[in-house]
Amino acid sequence: MNSKRGAVELSIGTIVIIVLAMSMLILGIVLVKNIFGSGIDIVKMTDSQLKNQVSKLFGENQRFVMYPDSREIEVKINENGGFGFGIKNLLQGVASQEAKFSYEVVVSDDDLRRKCGKITEQEVERWIATGRSESGLILPPGEISTGKVLISIPEGTAPCIFRLRVNVKQNNQGYATDIMDIIIKP
Secondary structure, three states, X not given: OHHHHHHHHHHHHHHXXXXXXXXXXXHHHHHXXXXXXXXXXXXXXXXXXXXXXXXXXXXXXXXXXXXXXXXXXXXXXXXXXXXXXXXXXOOOOHHHOOEEEEEEEEEOXXXXXXXXXXXXXXXHHHHEEEOXXXXXXXXXXXXXEEEEEEEEOOOOOOOOEEXXXXXXXXXXXXXXXXXXXXXXXX
């Protein structure tokens, strides 16, 4: 009789340990998802949150940075996604006083038709809901201006990957440029 009681106690102890371990595993997964998910969701970020994130990315001599710095975002069909960027005035001398900047987001993918089927550059540019271009950004020396590019993928679009380029100019002269890969998910 004593050996049967020991077997039952061992079984209950094992079950309790398994339940506790599974609970901790699930809580850990949820925590990691929340930490990484909230850091990349640019659509829900306020301007001040975006400026804080972008400011952390600037090095000493960097003119332009993009957020997320992985240089790729995933956007689901029929949902909004996006990315942020920052421009820093590093001009010196006479040209540095209240420099005037502009930017434009363009499709920068020569293989767009091969990768995405019948989608054209003009169609992709129409998906940019806000932040396609801006001019007249006046920045004092050392100051940072941030921008947000929001993309809305319409229903019926096939999953694919394409590249956008952000071109920054200062007084119509090239100042900085960088790319962001957009991954369309079903």
